[in-house]
Structures are given as C-alpha cells and as structure tokens.
Amino acid sequence: MALCLRLASRSVAANCSSRILQKSLLTTSSRSWAIQQYSAEEWERKNEKMGRPLSPHLTIYKFQLTSMLSITHRATGMGLHFGLLGFAGAMVLLPNSYPYYLTLLAGSGGGKALLVASKFIISWPFFFHTFNGIRHLVWDMGKGFSIKTLYKSGYAVVGLSILAALVAAVV
C-alpha cells in the first residue's frame, strides 16, 4: 500500500521534471502498476464536464483584517500608480498650470472643508501603502508572523495612516 502511494506520488511528481524523480522512475516499473498520469488541466476539464459547480468564495468568506489590508494594499498601490500617471498626464496635456486648477477648486464653493477632504483623500492611500509596505518588508525579513503580532501591526498601520493623513490634510 505504501509502495503504491509512493509510486503514485512519483508519477504525479513526474510533471515537475526533477533529477531525483526521474532517477526513481527508472528504478521501478511504474507502468505495470497502471497509475494515471495527473495534470491540473485534465482535472479542471473533468470537473467542468461533470457539471460540478465551484463552491462560493468571495460571496461567503469572512472579511478579516488579513485579507482586507492585503487587498487595500493592492488597491492603494494601483490608485497611487494611476493617480501619479494621471497627474503627470494632466500636467502635460491640460492647458493651464497647477496653481490655476488649485484656485479653481478653492473657489468652487466647497470651502475649507473641500480642501481638507481632498487632501485627506489623496494622502491617505500614500500613507497606508507606505506603512503597510514597511509591514510587508518586515515579513520578508521573517519577522512578525504570529497572529497576535500581525493583527497588532495591522491595526497600527490603519491607525497611523489615518493620523498621518489627517495631519497632512489640516496642515
């Protein structure tokens, strides 16, 4: 039984073309065991053909700090990237200068509140992405992986980024 499993594993691992596995395959007559060669594509196609549904994921999985901060990191990253590209593009393409548009915004009727809100909205993604980026770098060093620590660091990143954005917005 154990030998059967070992041979099954070897034929599976054959897809990964490793030197050790090829050596092992040669030493045992795996063909005589009639083991199926496995491929991910065949598995997916088989399930599709059988009409099996895919179990729900995004619609049912709990929103947790882990996944929410991770997707926010990706979203802020995209936002900052395209925001910067957009700003640079606007600088090149729009007819007037930056101070002109800033005066336009200031005089639009929203008052101080609009300016503070705009500064907060623009600066928060930058601070969040930076602080969470540092959190990522700490993980890459191998530190801070316990659930307790990563939750603490997660809350710290959220709190500090809001604080920093508020400071940037009112200053």
Place this chain on the structure above:
Amino acid sequence: MVTGKTWPKPEGATNVRKFQIYRWNEEDGKNPQVDTYFVDLDTCGPMVLDALIKIKTDIDPTLAFRRSCREGICGSCAMNIDGINTLACIYGMDEIKGDVKIYPLPHMPVVRDLIPDLTHFYAQHASIMPWLETKTNRPAKEWKQSIADRKKLDGLYECVMCASCSTSCPSYWWNGDKYLGPAALLHAYRWIIDSRDEATGERLDELDDPFKLYRCHTIMNCAKTCPKGLNPAKAIAEIKQLLVERAA
C-alpha cells in the same frame, strides 16, 4: 445564493438553532441552494459536526459531508463555517453568533453538498516529495537527529492536510492550478528543514519558478484560519528566505 428547502423544526424543543447549509447534487439538475435546518441544541453535542450528524440522522439523511475522527486529527470535516474555514468537529457552536452558515471549502469543485474534490490538492502535496530523500548509505538502525533539529519540525509535522488554509487563500483561488498553496508549501518546508533529508537543493530548485511558491503575497488568511494553530505563512516566508540566501 438560491434559497432551498426549509426543513421542519423539532417538536417541543425550546433551545433551537438555525442552520443554513449549502446543498448541491448532480442528480436533480438544479443549481446549488441553501437549505435551512433547525436543531434542538439540548439533545445535541457542542460541536458543529455534532449538529451536522444530528441533522443527517434525525432530519435529512441526504445531507452529505466528510467526517471521521471527530477529534481534529484526520482533517476530513474541513468546511467553511460562519465565513471561515475550519474543522467542524472541533469548532464549537458557541463560537458562532446567530444562524450557523455552512458552506463547502471555497473555490473548489463540489462533488455533493459539503464535499469538495481534493484530487488536485493531494496531487500538489505529492509533487513536493513528502518523503525522506537520502544519498548516504542507510545506517544500521535509524537516521539520527538531534533534539534541536527535531524541534525545527514542531509546528510543521502536525498538519493534517485538511485544506482549510489553501482554500482560504485568495491567491490559491485565482491560481490554484499552478500555485501550490499554503498546505503543500508548509509540507515542502517541513522536508526542506528536516536535518535527515539530503535533497534540500533539489527541493528548493523545484520551487524556484514564478508560480509554485511566489504567488504567495503574504495575505495571511492561511495562518488566521488553520484549525491546528499552525502558520503556513511563516513557513513560506522561511522558504523564500532560503531561496534568497542560496542565490546570494
């Protein structure tokens, strides 16, 4: 989710809990739906699996789910309970507020009701060579290992391959065909740092491609959800560090 059948409440019961359970089978040609059951907690054990077995025994024998040891060691009853992946046999119903929502492990082909097709998951585990590879001649008795080296395996060998972690990982949802997932990678690390194993170089070579290991973006859902309290994210980070040190 399509609302399915609401099954009758137990007669004369005072302490009743509502369960909303995902159902699907290949015979009736219907789309997946969510059935509602009511369980009398006064005549039921404390764990979610106790309730599932009670439903199957007393209310609806067609409800299908995997189970075996009922003590959190076999990994059979892994499912999505109240939004997170865990083992039904060791997850108490008192940990859940409100109605108990039970779904199969996410983003997996459903065989029936709460039973996913784990063939690919097992194949990924097999592909990381989960056995001792040696080149030296066999010793007279056992392959010796110091206590310190044995300690390195703690937090890794206890994995029961329940698939809770891998199916909680959004990266595995989107790239599960090529990304190995936290469970397989935890086991890969378990064999990489086993002092008795002599194929460390080959094991690390196998993981050195854009998908097998590096689709991990440290989302951390795996560590949060592991019902055995293990940390696949940390194991994956250690593998990444070993690959960096090797390249240096």
